[in-house]
Amino acid sequence: MITVSEALDHLFALVSPLEPETVPLAQAGGRVLVQPAVARRDQPPFDGSAMDGYAVRDEDADPGASLTVIGEAAAGHRFDGAVGPGQAVRIFTGAPVPKGTSRVVIQEDVTRDGDQITLGSKLDAKTHIRPAGSDFKIGDILDAPRRLSPSDVALLASMNIAQVEVTRKPRVALISTGDELVMPGETPSPDQIIASNTFGLKALLDQLGAEPRVLPIARDTRSSLEMAFELAEGADLVVTIGGASVGDHDLVGDVAQDLGMQQAFYKVAMRPGKPLMAGRMGDAAMLGLPGNPVSAMVCGHVFMAPMIRVMLGLPACPAPRQTARLGCDMPKGGPREHYMRAALNDGKIVPEGRQDSSLLSLLAHADVLMVRPVDDAPRQKGDQVEYIAL
Ligand SMILES: Nc1nc2c(c(=O)[nH]1)N[C@H]1C(S)=C(S)[C@@H](COP(=O)(O)OP(=O)(O)OC[C@H]3O[C@@H](n4cnc5c(N)ncnc54)[C@H](O)[C@@H]3O)O[C@H]1N2
Numbered sequence: 001m002i003t004v005s006e007a008l009d010h011l012f013a014l015v016s017p018l019e020p021e022t023v024p025l026a027q028a029g030g031r032v033l034v035q036p037a038v039a040r041r042d043q044p045p046f047d048g049s050a051m052d053g054y055a056v057r058d059e060d061a062d063p064g065a066s067l068t069v070i071g072e073a074a075a076g077h078r079f080d081g082a083v084g085p086g087q088a089v090r091i092f093t094g095a096p097v098p099k100g101t102s103r104v105v106i107q108e109d110v111t112r113d114g115d116q117i118t119l120g121s122k123l124d125a126k127t128h129i130r131p132a133g134s135d136f137k138i139g140d141i142l143d144a145p146r147r148l149s150p151s152d153v154a155l156l157a158s159m160n161i162a163q164v165e166v167t168r169k170p171r172v173a174l175i176s177t178g179d180e181l182v183m184p185g186e187t188p189s190p191d192q193i194i195a196s197n198t199f200g201l202k203a204l205l206d207q208l209g210a211e212p213r214v215l216p217i218a219r220d221t222r223s224s225l226e227m228a229f230e231l232a233e234g235a236d237l238v239v240t241i242g243g244a245s246v247g248d249h250d251l252v253g254d255v256a257q258d259l260g261m262q263q264a265f266y267k268v269a270m271r272p273g274k275p276l277m278a279g280r281m282g283d284a285a286m287l288g289l290p291g292n293p294v295s296a297m298v299c300g301h302v303f304m305a306p307m308i309r310v311m312l313g314l315p316a317c318p319a320p321r322q323t324a325r326l327g328c329d330m331p332k333g334g335p336r337e338h339y340m341r342a343a344l345n346d347g348k349i350v351p352e353g354r355q356d357s358s359l360l361s362l363l364a365h366a367d368v369l370m371v372r373p374v375d376d377a378p379r380q381k382g383d384q385v386e387y388i389a390l
């Protein structure tokens with residue numbers, strides 16, 4: 001059996017970044033920017049007021065000074081004249097600062113009578129002016145590749161970038177396999193259960209920025225599996241669920257290889273997720289996940305997500321890990337890297353008591369997957385451990 005890290009290397013070799021496409025900014029959130037974006041203007045484009053008040057010359061900003069208001073500057077409407085000695089301009093937040101003024105006195109520090117104002121006895125030292133280009137300047141860059149956050153999208157809009165080049169969404173075909181499965185909402189026979197991890201993986205793929213397609217459930221026959229692979233035509237990644245182990249009805253590997261799949265590996269020293277397989281099938285990469293619901297979801301986080309990131313043009317990296325302190329003692333670990341459902345509270349990590357790979361309810365309630373290395377020594381409360389956030 002190969003290690004998780006060796007399996008990841010194989011998987012990264014099976015995929016490559018997809019081609020870019022242009023999308024309007026309104027659809028850019030969560031997509032991966034391909035080329036650095038370059039600001040097309042300065043922001044703010046003028047020295048602007050940060051407050052509502054009165055724009056004055058610095059020389060006139062003495063406590064108790066009386067000044068004459070000669071006009072108004074509002075956001076979108078500048079005051080065109082120049083401000084001379086003893087003069088002030090009524091100004092509002094976002095308005096360009098009038099020529100000759102170098103400071104805004106906030107209206108709370110001013111009393112007004114007609115066109116006369118008197119400055120208060122205590123004035124703060126701030127100018128309340130945002131200099132032109134203080135946010136960004138023309139030519140400033142937002143680096144790529146990067147997944148565009150809501151804040152990035154706001155910044156791009158401010159830079160006057162109306163459309164962006166992003167990586168095309170990876171098309172992923174999801175094939176559940178098994179005579180025992182029905183779709184959620186259907187009525188199962190007494191021996192049947194509901195296809196669950198299929199939908200968990202679909203949700204994960206949505207979150208990752210892929211374009212998942214849930215195909216009809218393939219039955220445990222060669223012809224049904226062949227038909228499912230046929231329906232997956234056009235996908236960049238074909239993900240099968242179940243039928244990966246050694247039982248008489250576990251046909252996925254055989255059928256895929258008969259259809260030309262070049263297998264990169266089968267079986268990984270991890271728990272859960274051991275009977276994982278992967279390879280190249282024509283133009284697509286193929287990832288065969290184990291059927292046990294938690295195994296499939298864990299493999300989704302540990303393997304599928306990093307593959308999708310590479311297809312999106314992001315760096316080839318394992319699922320990001322963080323560290324926390326163990327909240328309890330742990331016995332010696334086993335010969336496979338163990339991904340344990342665990343709670344994380346106040347920086348203390350405590351694995352669930354039961355770790356059977358069929359228990360989805362525990363996965364749903366877990367905060368993290370705590371990772372125990374192969375043959376991990378016994379651990380004490382307070383030891384540092386690694387985890388993957390869920
Ligand atoms: N003799 C051995 N038996 C098993 C081994 C082994 O090494 N030797 N490995 C075990 C491990 S570990 C796993 S994991 C499972 C994986 O088996 P398969 O990938 O062949 O999965 P199935 O047998 O098809 O299903 C297992 C289990 O999961 C349920 N399932 C399958 N698909 C779905 C789905 N889409 N949604 C919900 N539940 C699903 C299925 O009904 C089974 O209960 O093999 C062990 N056996």
Ligand code: MOO
Nearest residue numbers: 272273274295357
């Ligand atoms: O490795 Mo299996 O994935 O334990 O249940």
